Amino acid sequence: MRLLPLLLLFDCGGLKSIPAGSLDGDSGGGGADGDPLAEDADGDGFLDWRLAEDPALADCDDHDAEVTPAQRRLVPAGPFWRGAEGYGEELEPLTEITVSAFCADVFEVTNAEFAELLDAAAAGGRPNQDDLGRPLYDFLDQDDEWDDEIPQWIVEENGQHSVSDGMDLHPVTEVYPWSGEAFCAARGGRLPTEAEWEKAARGGADIRTWPWGDTAPDCNRANIRPGTLAMEPGQEQEQPCQPLTTPVGSYPDDISPYGLHDLSGNVAEWVSDWYRVDAYATETDTTDPQGPDSGEAEFPGGVVAEARMTRGGAFPTEPIWDAVFSRYPEPADASSNGVGFRCVYPLDP
Numbered sequence: 001m002r003l004l005p006l007l008l009l010f011d012c013g014g015l016k017s018i019p020a021g022s023l024d025g026d027s028g029g030g031g032a033d034g035d036p037l038a039e040d041a042d043g044d045g046f047l048d049w050r051l052a053e054d055p056a057l058a059d060c061d062d063h064d065a066e067v068t069p070a071q072r073r074l075v076p077a078g079p080f081w082r083g084a085e086g087y088g089e090e091l092e093p094l095t096e097i098t099v100s101a102f103c104a105d106v107f108e109v110t111n112a113e114f115a116e117l118l119d120a121a122a123a124g125g126r127p128n129q130d131d132l133g134r135p136l137y138d139f140l141d142q143d144d145e146w147d148d149e150i151p152q153w154i155v156e157e158n159g160q161h162s163v164s165d166g167m168d169l170h171p172v173t174e175v176y177p178w179s180g181e182a183f184c185a186a187r188g189g190r191l192p193t194e195a196e197w198e199k200a201a202r203g204g205a206d207i208r209t210w211p212w213g214d215t216a217p218d219c220n221r222a223n224i225r226p227g228t229l230a231m232e233p234g235q236e237q238e239q240p241c242q243p244l245t246t247p248v249g250s251y252p253d254d255i256s257p258y259g260l261h262d263l264s265g266n267v268a269e270w271v272s273d274w275y276r277v278d279a280y281a282t283e284t285d286t287t288d289p290q291g292p293d294s295g296e297a298e299f300p301g302g303v304v305a306e307a308r309m310t311r312g313g314a315f316p317t318e319p320i321w322d323a324v325f326s327r328y329p330e331p332a333d334a335s336s337n338g339v340g341f342r343c344v345y346p347l348d349p
């Protein structure tokens with residue numbers, strides 16, 4: 001269970017917010033005469049993903065001007081190397097996996113965005129519940145093993161939800177896997193599979209360790225806990241760079257080959273797969289794998305429980321979890337102040 005040590009809060013003002021306007025309106029791809037796709041159907045300045053020559057300028061949905069590469073990026077179809085050698089049996093064997101093209105959120109979902117879902121659920125007569133009556137947000141946070149002093153950032157009053165000062169653009173936390181599924185479904189998307197997340201993080205051709213390449217992260221690159229990948233016995237851990245999450249996109253260099261931010265740090269992210277330690281060793285599907293049919297993992301204290309997968313590191317976790325290949329199980333009914341999510345979407349046909 002990714003439970004956070006006791007952390008003291010202090011003013012975290014002055015952090016940067018989502019970079020806006022970093023993309024110009026150049027559509028990048030040329031249009032073929034008479035091709036209806038070539039006209040930028042929604043007029044947002046970006047060509048349909050099938051026509052854009054640069055994936056970074058591809059319009060995932062050319063019928064919705066609100067969807068541009070500033071929020072969602074194309075992850076093209078093709079192979080990547082999944083897993084790693086020398087970091088534990090659950091990551092082996094290193095396998096070439098192919099995933100179909102999809103569209104992915106550039107940023108982790110924020111508190112402000114998630115508060116809108118809570119407002120909608122309350123307005124629909126289901127306050128803080130998904131369609132099956134499960135809580136969407138952990139307002140009470142009684143499932144953390146450690147007493148922590150990180151409060152819940154979303155506050156409810158008379159069915160309306162607000163976010164604590166300065167926390168609007170931080171990634172949402174204290175959410176369950178089904179919270180991510182409900183949020184993404186409301187936007188026409190879903191949680192990524194583990195394979196999709198890893199492809200989005202590492203790109204296609206090489207066997208890199210971090211989303212940006214092979215340079216180990218430090219506090220300037222990502223919201224992480226710095227240190228070495230393999231801890232020596234007795235080695236003292238460094239302190240986390242930050243005492244909390246940071247606004248999504250605060251670290252321009254925590255970026256993947258497809259332009260997605262904060263895959264290495266900030267918060268870990270729920271994906272759709274169940275976790276089993278032998279999932280890679282027993283899986284035969286190398287195209288769009290969906291993972292095992294059920295999950296199980298052993299957690300601290302010897303507790304064996306249904307387990308779901310999270311990907312990527314969080315601000316206080318050890319450096320190994322920031323790597324593109326690392327797999328971190330959580331109890332399937334957990335919520336944590338270090339775990340959020342992002343959505344993926346089908347490409348507009």
Ligand SMILES: [Ca+2]
Pocket residue numbers: 040041042043044045046047048059061062063
């Ligand atoms: Ca367009």
Ligand SMILES: [Ca+2]
Pocket residue numbers: 042044059060061062063064065066067068
């Ligand atoms: Ca569009």
Ligand SMILES: [Ca+2]
Pocket residue numbers: 108262263264265266267268269312313
């Ligand atoms: Ca992350």
Ligand SMILES: [Ca+2]
Pocket residue numbers: 138141142143144174334335336337
């Ligand atoms: Ca919790």
